[in-house]
Amino acid sequence: MNWRRLKNIIWKELLDLSRDKRTIFAAIIVPIIFYPTLGGLIGYMFKAQPAYIAIIDYDKGEYSEELKNTLLNYSKYFGNVNIFTNYTSELQVLENPNIDLTLIIPKGFTENITKSLNGVGIVYIKPNVVSSKASEALSLVEMAINALSNNIVRKRIKTAIPNVEPERFLNPIKKVVEYIGPGGRAASPEERFLFLTLMIFILGLYFSMHPAIAFVTDSVAGEKERKTLEALLVTPASRIEILGGKLIASLVLSGVAAGMNTLGVFLMYTFLFGGLLGVQIPIGGGLGLIGIYAIDVFLTVTVTVSIALLLSTVSGSVRSAHSNATALTTVLALVMFASIYGDLEKIASQTLPLLYLIPYTHSVLALVTFVKYENGFIYSVRHLLILAIYTLALITLGAKLFSGERILIAKVKRKGRKFKLKLFA
Amino acid sequence: MLAVEIKNLHRFYGDFEALKGITFDIDEGEIFGLIGPNGSGKTTTLRIIATILKPSKGIVKVFGYDVVREADKVRELISYLPEEADLYKRLTGVENLLFFAKMYGETSDEVKEMVKFGIEISGLGNRVYDKVETYSKGMRRRLALARTLMVKPKLAILDEPTSGLDVYASVNVRNSIKKFVRETGSTVLLSSHNMLEVEYLCDRVAFISKGNIIAIGTPDELKKKYNASNLEEAFVRAVESELEET
Numbered sequence: 001m002n003w004r005r006l007k008n009i010i011w012k013e014l015l016d017l018s019r020d021k022r023t024i025f026a027a028i029i030v031p032i033i034f035y036p037t038l039g040g041l042i043g044y045m046f047k048a049q050p051a052y053i054a055i056i057d058y059d060k061g062e063y064s065e066e067l068k069n070t071l072l073n074y075s076k077y078f079g080n081v082n083i084f085t086n087y088t089s090e091l092q093v094l095e096n097p098n099i100d101l102t103l104i105i106p107k108g109f110t111e112n113i114t115k116s117l118n119g120v121g122i123v124y125i126k127p128n129v130v131s132s133k134a135s136e137a138l139s140l141v142e143m144a145i146n147a148l149s150n151n152i153v154r155k156r157i158k159t160a161i162p163n164v165e166p167e168r169f170l171n172p173i174k175k176v177v178e179y180i181g182p183g184g185r186a187a188s189p190e191e192r193f194l195f196l197t198l199m200i201f202i203l204g205l206y207f208s209m210h211p212a213i214a215f216v217t218d219s220v221a222g223e224k225e226r227k228t229l230e231a232l233l234v235t236p237a238s239r240i241e242i243l244g245g246k247l248i249a250s251l252v253l254s255g256v257a258a259g260m261n262t263l264g265v266f267l268m269y270t271f272l273f274g275g276l277l278g279v280q281i282p283i284g285g286g287l288g289l290i291g292i293y294a295i296d297v298f299l300t301v302t303v304t305v306s307i308a309l310l311l312s313t314v315s316g317s318v319r320s321a322h323s324n325a326t327a328l329t330t331v332l333a334l335v336m337f338a339s340i341y342g343d344l345e346k347i348a349s350q351t352l353p354l355l356y357l358i359p360y361t362h363s364v365l366a367l368v369t370f371v372k373y374e375n376g377f378i379y380s381v382r383h384l385l386i387l388a389i390y391t392l393a394l395i396t397l398g399a400k401l402f403s404g405e406r407i408l409i410a411k412v413k414r415k416g417r418k419f420k421l422k423l424f425a
Numbered sequence: 426m427l428a429v430e431i432k433n434l435h436r437f438y439g440d441f442e443a444l445k446g447i448t449f450d451i452d453e454g455e456i457f458g459l460i461g462p463n464g465s466g467k468t469t470t471l472r473i474i475a476t477i478l479k480p481s482k483g484i485v486k487v488f489g490y491d492v493v494r495e496a497d498k499v500r501e502l503i504s505y506l507p508e509e510a511d512l513y514k515r516l517t518g519v520e521n522l523l524f525f526a527k528m529y530g531e532t533s534d535e536v537k538e539m540v541k542f543g544i545e546i547s548g549l550g551n552r553v554y555d556k557v558e559t560y561s562k563g564m565r566r567r568l569a570l571a572r573t574l575m576v577k578p579k580l581a582i583l584d585e586p587t588s589g590l591d592v593y594a595s596v597n598v599r600n601s602i603k604k605f606v607r608e609t610g611s612t613v614l615l616s617s618h619n620m621l622e623v624e625y626l627c628d629r630v631a632f633i634s635k636g637n638i639i640a641i642g643t644p645d646e647l648k649k650k651y652n653a654s655n656l657e658e659a660f661v662r663a664v665e666s667e668l669e670e671t
């Protein structure tokens with residue numbers, strides 16, 4: 001290894017990169033704009049779009065009044081809900097497609113409830129299937145109905161068994177819920193959002209991979225495509241120096257991109273919750289998690305770069321190198337998406353140990369174990385180390401495959417072999 | 426000392442035999458021309474000497490070093506202008522030269538000297554400070570040639586150095602090569618289709634056809650041997666007599 005030549009290659013790559021506006025934009029500018037905007041947008045959509053509930057009261061009795069008032073009361077605490085009480089028929093409601101849920105209180109509702117202790121009142125609840133707010137409206141309506149039911153039960157108990165405390169009938173069991181963190185300690189309020197935090201971080205990991213793939217495929221396969229590689233291969237620079245220089249240059253890019261990505265995801269998180277709940281919530285898990293995330297993004301990008309590097313050395317063109325690398329990494333990255341729906345660690349350790357072979361499993365687990373275990377840091381570092389080892393192995397393999405022979409005639413050879421097979425088949 | 430020594434060199438691409446056992450030597454300080462029609466095996470031969478393709482059979486040595494086993498040593502002594510070489514487009518001409526100079530030069534003085542020499546050979550004047558993406562094809566070829574020669578290799582391998590150049594630029598390039606050899610005492614191995622060029626430039630010439638060397642000698646010797654008035658005629662007769670034999 002000759003440092004002078006290695007430095008020279010890094011210098012050339014970075015100079016070239018610094019003039020490549022598209023890659024710089026994708027790697028550095030996009031995350032810092034994209035993630036916060038996405039977070040803000042989701043939050044805004046949640047807040048800005050109100051849920052509309054229409055109530056049609058045919059009953060006009062004591063209890064229908066109470067239900068309406070409870071609902072109106074709740075809606076004040078429930079964010080953005082609008083309740084319409086001025087509709088007089090279902091047909092009228094149909095004219096307004098924005099209504100997410102219609103609550104119909106039929107005639108005789110109050111009377112049915114009050115006429116005997118066994119009396120049952122019926123309400124009709126009609127959520128709109130095409131509405132994204134219907135379930136929110138439904139849970140609000142159900143809460144109001146529960147509150148009314150409880151009131152009625154209290155009254156009935158008082159009438160039937162006057163010397164008993166109605167609360168004991170209603171709630172014979174008292175629930176005490178306390179969120180806990182790793183090791184059983186009480187969780188802070190923001191830690192309840194830990195799951196969501198992890199999801200967002202894992203998504204951030206996924207998006208961090210792509211600019212580096214584009215850079216490294218262009219840097220290796222691009223030299224071949226643009227016919228600059230042949231001359232380079234004949235210089236005294238060794239294969240390791242050439243690939244090493246390119247790798248280090250892409251790591252510089254990856255480092256910057258990872259930093260921007262972390263910052264972007266952090267901002268997105270703030271904006272999402274700022275927009276969603278109207279409050280700024282610090283990230284559950286604290287600075288430690290952000291630190292691990294930053295290292296994790298860097299190593300995830302590094303391992304991705306080495307996969308792309310490997311594929312680029314055997315691909316004929318930038319386009320094929322890029323699409324191969326994107327396809328492969330996307331398939332491997334499915335573990336990231338899977339981890340959103342299940343506990344990847346449980347699945348890997350108990351049913352599918354094969355998953356440990358996928359480098360990105362360790363990207364995910366570095367984050368998951370950090371928050372899951374009391375000394376999560378130790379587990380996390382272990383997964384990060386595995387990522388680093390993967391990278392080294394892939395690069396070594398890449399350097400082995402990076403021979404002039406393979407680069408210059410790989411395609412033809414393969415075609416020839418296929419052709420032969422056909423002849424003999 | 427022999428600059429290049431080739432013994433019974435074979436090269437297969439799959440089943441196809443592109444070189445069928447060629448043998449020739451190049452003396453130090455010579456300008457040697459490899460001449461043959463399209464697909465005759467010129468580029469294959471040059472790539473093998475330049476260490477980027479491996480011989481299927483046979484021995485190739487550059488200044489005594491084996492191109493397979495001692496490829497690193499060979500690469501220290503040679504520089505190579507590929508047939509379809511291009512430059513880094515987002516870099517300026519000088520930056521391209523600097524990048525290659527730093528691969529060879531040990532000290533910054535050496536590197537500076539190389540770049541200066543490169544700018545001179547390129548004949549691009551102030552345009553060397555522009556990005557290569559703004560150059561014409563001919564300008565790029567000139568810069569690629571300058572990049573190859575500026576490092577003063579003991580052996581320069583040039584695959585069709587004047588391809589894509591206009592008459593005027595070709596003459597310039599030929600003069601550059603000649604001047605380069607006179608000043609540095611380097612050895613040059615070049616391939617070409619252009620007989621005029623070869624006759625003007627080369628001390629010795631090898632005719633290659635379908636992977637065989639069919640004649641070798643100084644331009645005068647070859648003209649005499651085939652009783653021809655110029656090298657082109659000699660070449661055509663050599664190829665024809667080869668066809669008759671087979």
Ligand SMILES: Nc1ncnc2c1ncn2[C@@H]1O[C@H](COP(=O)(O)OP(=O)(O)OP(=O)(O)O)[C@@H](O)[C@H]1O
Nearest residue numbers: 408409412438443462463464465466467468469470
């Ligand atoms: N990568 C390859 N795979 C298969 N065959 C090849 C490959 N490269 C060259 N050949 C074949 O080898 C023979 C010699 O090719 P080569 O490029 O050495 O010719 P050349 O003399 O340089 O021709 P030209 O004047 O067109 O540059 C040709 O028949 C060509 O088809």
Ligand SMILES: [Mg+2]
Nearest residue numbers: 467468469508
């Ligand atoms: Mg050729």
